[in-house]
Amino acid sequence: MTEGAIQPSVCRPGALGLRVTLAITLMSSLMLSACDVKTPAADAWGRVVELRDDTDMWPKGKPMGGWWVTPIHATLLPSGQVLITGWSRRDHSDCEEESGTRKNGVTFLLDPAKLTGNSSNVVPVDEQGSHASDVLYCAGHGPLADGRVLFSGGARYERLGKLGESELGLNYARLYNPADNSFMRVGKTMTGGPDREEGIRWYPTNTRLAGSNVLVTGGFTRYGGSTFGNLSIELFDYQRLDAGKNPWHLIVSHRDGLPDMTPETLDYTHVYLLPSPLPPVRGNGFGRQVAMLGGSGKVLLFNYTDELSRRDRFMAPLNGQRGARGDGSTGALLSSGEILVLGGADSPITGQRADFYDPQTDTWKSVNTNIGRIHAASVLLPDGTVLILNGDGRPDFVGDRRRPQTIDPVTHMVTSLPAWPDDPFERGYHNFALLLKDGRVLLGGGKDSEQSKVGCERPDVRIYTPGYLSKGPRPSLVEVLEPVKMTVGGQEVSFHYTNGPIRSGHGVVLMALGSTTHSFDQNQRYIALDFHVPVAGTVKVTPPANYFLAPAGDYILFILSDLGVPSEGKHVRLD
Template identity: 25%
Template sequence: MSPTRSGTSPRTRRPAVRATWGAVLALGTTAALTAPLTAASAASDPGTGDRDVRAVQTEYPQTTRTLRLKMLTETQAKDNAKFDPAQFGKFADYFSSPDFAAHVAMLPTGKVLLFSFESVEDNPQKEPAPTDVIGSRNAGTAYVWDPAAGEGPAAFKAVPPPIVDMPDGTNQPRPAPFFCAGHSYLPNGMVGVFGGNLGGNGGTGAKLALVFDPWTETWHQQQDLSVGRWYPTVVTDAEGRQVIMSGQSELGWGTPTPVIEEFPARPGAVPLNPRKAPDGVASGVWKSEAPYRMDYPHLFSLNDGKIYGFGRDADQEWRFDPADQTRTQLPDRPDGGLRNYGSAVALPNGTQGPDSVLILGGNRNDPNTYRFSGGAWHKDTPRAFGRTQDDTLILPDGTLFTVNGSYDIRNYGNGDLNPNADLKYRQTETRGADGTWRLGPEQRLPRGYHSNAVILPDGRIMVTGDELQQIANNPDIKSGLNGTIEIYEPAYLHQGARPVLSKVPAGAVGYDAALTVGTTTPGQVSRAVLLAPITSTHAVDTSQRHLDLQITGRSGNQLTLKTPPSANAAPPGYYMLFLLDDKGVPSVAKWVRLAP
């Protein structure tokens, strides 16, 4: 066990509790799902008589999955009946997906990229990820989901990563094992994915560098990074260069790399052309380092053009300057402890772009939130309870929405690799304009480790991820659809007629410039908001960003807006433009590309 680990790693620990769930679930009560279980419950298993099922399915049969999902569905409906959709929004849909979606990216085509790995387990009481597996079973998977196509297998398209021969000594080609990598957007709207898993040694960093082109829906391999990175973070800076920090190196778990790299290497130009994907492009090493003890730091490019890096350890907080590649120490986070996989967001700041960051989850015992602004930390309004593995999204109206969460890695409150969840973590929570939080409707599936959520251009929220719960509650384990997606409709979608954004310019728009757009509801528009798309994993989302745009002119069905003042305020790339009415109800967004 490495000293950098808290001792709770599912990668190295076996489950403390092994139970068969059929007998327990047959009781058909919520208590059965929330009570601690013992081996004594491993009784009459309806799956054991079936000679065709694989061993793992015998250990955890379909009947168990079906009953569990039924119970979660029923308790969700019952508990959510008290929430008025016009006040709290509602969970509106739930359907199967072909990917676990440990990683997601909202694409400027309107589709969503989902990627993860081939699982090595159908039994959710065992580690499902091929983290320690060496050879071809350590492989990546990827799909795009088209929300316009709804649900069902035809709404998804497989977009597997390139076949690669990893340097693991086996000579076994496989789809690139890019899971537990880091990612952010290139300024041309493509997704850069860096790092991955080489297998063995408790989690070993791969040097993979890949770019996904959302228009051709193809992957493009770049030159290897200089070090392996498993659990790195990537942020796009104001120039549009992707800065890559941390991650366990090619030597294995417990060897986080301090090396900072950027893509593409200087002096190469950043990719600005949406029709041209980089191929075989090199990354470059920074002159200063980022010596994070823990991986997946929260990185943000704020409106001073600097990168702020908030480590999970309270004393590992730094500011990085991409211009001269230097590092400056920031004050320690005041909670003084370790925050393990909680969310963080760069807070909306009018038309100027974010200058502060809110650190939220990561400590199940601490409901407080911590805001870094003006060079100092401030204890901010608490949520209802502490949770880890949560995702917090900035909605078009500037409110924050927390979804997902659990007790610890692969732990839902009843021990490692025990899918029996403390159901309080299913509750969503929203931070309103007054800065206070309130609990809202609950999601169907508890989703912890590897959970994700993105805001769709139509304002709905897609919730997905967490292979362990998706396996434990799969409506048909033989279907090949391993994951699930749940759709949440925020309260703003239950307020009646929405403003309409009818037209935006086809080409790129510059900074501090006039932006003329069309609307068929000019009298219903009081605000214009740019929202950066979300690409997230492991509660890390460096990309999301919220800016108000000044409305400088109105003429009939045309509005003139003023674009952000500089690339520091909003790095070059694709943004969703929403028009909002005076109640905060957003239009369906259209994509706008900012370019220098």
């Protein structure tokens, strides 16, 4: 922590007896709390590292020192490297002139361990677009069960950076293979969408399901907001693709989709696989395995497993309305099973609110974070808390958005930490934050609050070290050959460790590989595992009981000391 920085503060319901009650339609009154002061946490910040592309991928017009690269999409790989997609441009900050705006869609690998200087040169990967102007910007993305990364849709540009620029969606998907750092196009196109725009998706959401399928939800067909929303939902099955069959299966047509699932602005629908699906008795006669929230702020529960009509696939819970819109909010599925919805553009009060929805009881709770944020990032941490970073706001929004905050998913306590040092600027729209394999957090990109133009986001990244790494000795998993194989519902797996003891509750956890952009992570997941310690230095871990708790695929396993210090993570392949 920087010397002389302000102390962290803690927000808890009724901490000072000061409460603000909001009357909200279809909800009980929400109690917003004040804050008190807590002992500072010893978190730390790495340097700001600027990204450049000095390769010959795009030699025409390349500036001295290489293109400036803005990171927007980020996916953690099992190796610990990060797959990043964004834009490159000629100038660092002069984005008003035609020649200074975004020029090249760029995807590259970033090794966090090598972020030691003030700049880092990136090496672009061929994105395998079917057209020269096709980019992965604003695609849906997330890992598959076999380790590849699915990118659904994306953008095609006409007159990029010029007067009359148009942004269109794409009707095909691409697969990234970490084994050889390459992309391939999926031969069969997507199918859902409006008439004469079938399959076209921009801003769709990818959600890994309990099986080999990925749910691809919504998005837009082109720039213009919800008027051009794609209300269809389809499944992608990589096993069918590998067998030479059509991997796409439309389960909700555009005509049968619901407008409430679509963001009002250029954003992603927040979609979650529920760890405990609602049984038919509480799901209007059908099980509900998925929750989603769009721009209206209304939670929808969804059934993807049965052959049902549109009317039966969707369920609108009686109290599912947040009481504020969802535009510009961030969200996460918490370890408690609740869904966090934080901030947003609806109002200054909404901007500083953290709302918690319980799909099992159809109830909401709320706390005041005392920092108003639009387009924040939320990151699940291995100690079970959720980290809130970044965001922008309007002049009537309160608080310093450079300050990280953590939220306890059980008590809903909010802890505000010191602002990042040596950098007066925010990270607004198009920022990201991602949990790394070593327990630190990578953040980057985002519009500076003084810059309003999309395409002029910050061309840099930096690493944040949460305070939990300074609480005491760090436990270590030793003699581990990665990837560790686990089977859902299978036998215990033994690990050897040093620097115990392991904390008794939530001491061994699996963290799904984050895949984040635009304030929403399409793949992060926290799973606490049962374990026991037969002898000091050995822990036996019970795999997850079912695929709703933990879909098959790659995870990072952490053990935590009795002080809450996480080990460095180890790659686990869950079958």
